[in-house]
Amino acid sequence: MKSPKRICCIGAGYVGGPTMAMIAAKCPDIRVDVVDINEARVAAWNTDELPVYEPGLLEVVKEARGRNLFFSTKTDEAIVDADIIFVSVGTPTKTYGMGAGRAADLCYIESAARMIARVARGPKIIVEKSTIPVRTAVAMRAILSANSEEGKFQVLSNPEFLAEGTAVEDLENPDRILIGGERTPEGDAAVETLVSVYNRWIPRENILTTNLWSSELSKLVANAFLAQRISSINSISALCEATEADVDEVARAIGADSRIGPKFLKASVGFGGSCFQKDILNLTYLCEHFGLPEVAAYWDQVIKMNDWQKSRFSANIVQTLFNTVRDKRIAVWGFAFKKDTNDTRESAAIYVCRDLLLEGAQIALYDPRVPVQLIHQELQYAGVSQDIIDQQLTICASCEEAADGAHAVAILTEWDEFRDVDFEQMYASMFKPAFVFDGRDLVDHSQLREIGFEVYAIGKG
Numbered sequence: 001m002k003s004p005k006r007i008c009c010i011g012a013g014y015v016g017g018p019t020m021a022m023i024a025a026k027c028p029d030i031r032v033d034v035v036d037i038n039e040a041r042v043a044a045w046n047t048d049e050l051p052v053y054e055p056g057l058l059e060v061v062k063e064a065r066g067r068n069l070f071f072s073t074k075t076d077e078a079i080v081d082a083d084i085i086f087v088s089v090g091t092p093t094k095t096y097g098m099g100a101g102r103a104a105d106l107c108y109i110e111s112a113a114r115m116i117a118r119v120a121r122g123p124k125i126i127v128e129k130s131t132i133p134v135r136t137a138v139a140m141r142a143i144l145s146a147n148s149e150e151g152k153f154q155v156l157s158n159p160e161f162l163a164e165g166t167a168v169e170d171l172e173n174p175d176r177i178l179i180g181g182e183r184t185p186e187g188d189a190a191v192e193t194l195v196s197v198y199n200r201w202i203p204r205e206n207i208l209t210t211n212l213w214s215s216e217l218s219k220l221v222a223n224a225f226l227a228q229r230i231s232s233i234n235s236i237s238a239l240c241e242a243t244e245a246d247v248d249e250v251a252r253a254i255g256a257d258s259r260i261g262p263k264f265l266k267a268s269v270g271f272g273g274s275c276f277q278k279d280i281l282n283l284t285y286l287c288e289h290f291g292l293p294e295v296a297a298y299w300d301q302v303i304k305m306n307d308w309q310k311s312r313f314s315a316n317i318v319q320t321l322f323n324t325v326r327d328k329r330i331a332v333w334g335f336a337f338k339k340d341t342n343d344t345r346e347s348a349a350i351y352v353c354r355d356l357l358l359e360g361a362q363i364a365l366y367d368p369r370v371p372v373q374l375i376h377q378e379l380q381y382a383g384v385s386q387d388i389i390d391q392q393l394t395i396c397a398s399c400e401e402a403a404d405g406a407h408a409v410a411i412l413t414e415w416d417e418f419r420d421v422d423f424e425q426m427y428a429s430m431f432k433p434a435f436v437f438d439g440r441d442l443v444d445h446s447q448l449r450e451i452g453f454e455v456y457a458i459g460k461g
């Protein structure tokens with residue numbers, strides 16, 4: 001087995017950037033080049049204002065940047081000299097043509113594969129890092145081998161399981177690393193080369209190796225199972241509200257069963273993020289493609305339940321505020337899809353804000369990390385007109401500013417700082433009755449009720 005000297009990664013996004021930074025930090029003798037066509041993004045990776053907000057990431061980047069970690073737009077040069085090439089370009093849900101709204105758009109993957117075939121010299125290991133539908137490796141291998149001599153490329157699947165907000169921790173100490181390869185002597189050798197990289201800091205028994213298809217499918221299934229747990233507990237949250245049960249008590253009781261386990265049972269306003277919905281849509285598309293409509297319908301229900309959870313949260317705000325929110329100021333706390341990230345992809349907040357804006361509400365929004373332009377962009381993409389955004393949305397600099405003069409506060413992201421608000425003072429600054437809709441079970445509800453707030457919380461009967 002040849003030990004790799006140079007690694008290149010195509011795509012400097014939420015996955016590629018942090019993953020390569022960790023590899024570079026852990027393997028000072030390997031040169032790691034991260035390349036991207038987006039110049040602004042590359043420029044940001046070379047400053048202290050990284051394009052991805054992750055606790056602890058800047059320290060990891062700084063340890064290796066300029067030593068053996070380089071961010072640039074020089075894609076060709078990086079590919080020519082690399083022993084291992086990670087492909088970590090985005091795979092958004094298709095917005096056009098066949099499979100629109102469900103299948104993954106593989107145009108970035110294909111263009112990366114063609115670029116590699118065009119410039120690569122000598123044998124290389126190509127690693128799929130992006131989440132992709134099962135059997136993409138075949139397509140990738142076909143493009144590569146049709147454009148170069150046979151056997152030059154070995155394609156591996158190495159899905160990333162990091163979660164945003166805890167990326168550094170997850171990369172440092174993953175539950176497992178999964179590597180899939182072709183079950184041939186050449187494939188096995190390529191797998192072992194990649195194993196040797198991760199093995200610098202991850203025990204060998206935590207590095208699972210398998211065939212390409214199992215590896216690709218495992219990524220989709222892991223995300224589908226995680227999302228399914230959230231939809232399951234969210235469905236129960238509605239039942240708890242209709243009865244006198246408390247969803248957190250139910251989650252605690254069932255989670256104590258070691259066969260169920262306590263994680264990923266937190267009821268919420270709905271899951272978001274770039275992966276869960278996309279991967280389930282992908283899974284259902286694949287099932288239908290392979291003639292398994294019952295399986296597709298089973299997983300589709302996870303998304304339907306999530307959509308319902310988001311819309312019932314906004315409907316409840318409207319109903320509670322005496323069936324009209326027109327011209328009422330509603331403070332929205334949080335726009336990111338979870339705390340400790342500036343990512344807004346598929347965030348529940350987008351849909352709750354959209355519903356309230358279309359009902360005529362005046363939204364006063366505060367999020368500690370999400371830039372204004374991104375908020376505008378997401379709302380427009382969700383169907384809110386620029387006119388409505390201009391007339392009904394105010395971006396605030398703090399929780400208190402957002403709540404000032406509001407009829408209600410809606411908590412949509414679980415940022416820690418939202419707990420530190422002086423609620424007595426906030427109560428004094430709001431219209432009465434003053435409502436709090438806690439979509440994350442974040443604040444102390446009995447304390448708020450003592451102050452005088454009317455509190456609605458997910459899953460609390």
Ligand code: UDX
Nearest residue numbers: 221225250251252253254255256257258259260261262
């Ligand atoms: C179940 C619950 O486990 C128990 O906590 C509750 O009190 C009663 O219901 P039981 O029905 O006795 O217990 O057996 P269990 O081991 O849960 O199996 C139920 C069925 O699921 C069996 O047919 C079993 O073969 C099947 N099963 C279980 C699987 O097909 N796959 C599995 O991974 C586990």
Ligand code: UDX
Nearest residue numbers: 160161162163164264265266268271272273275337338
């Ligand atoms: C997820 C997977 O966890 C990760 O393994 C995979 O690589 C990428 O997709 P991510 O989307 O970054 O990671 O965040 P995650 O922590 O899984 O949360 C996803 C969404 O579910 C968030 O909106 C979060 O608020 C929500 N969630 C999570 C709940 O509502 N309840 C929970 O119990 C857990």
Ligand code: ADP
Nearest residue numbers: 011012013014015016036037038089090108112
């Ligand atoms: P993920 O969450 O999977 O990391 P992102 O969208 O955050 O996805 O990042 C993907 C990155 O890949 C983007 O910065 C995009 O500019 C980059 N990219 C897409 N296609 C190419 C390509 N052919 N060459 C280089 N970079 C690419």
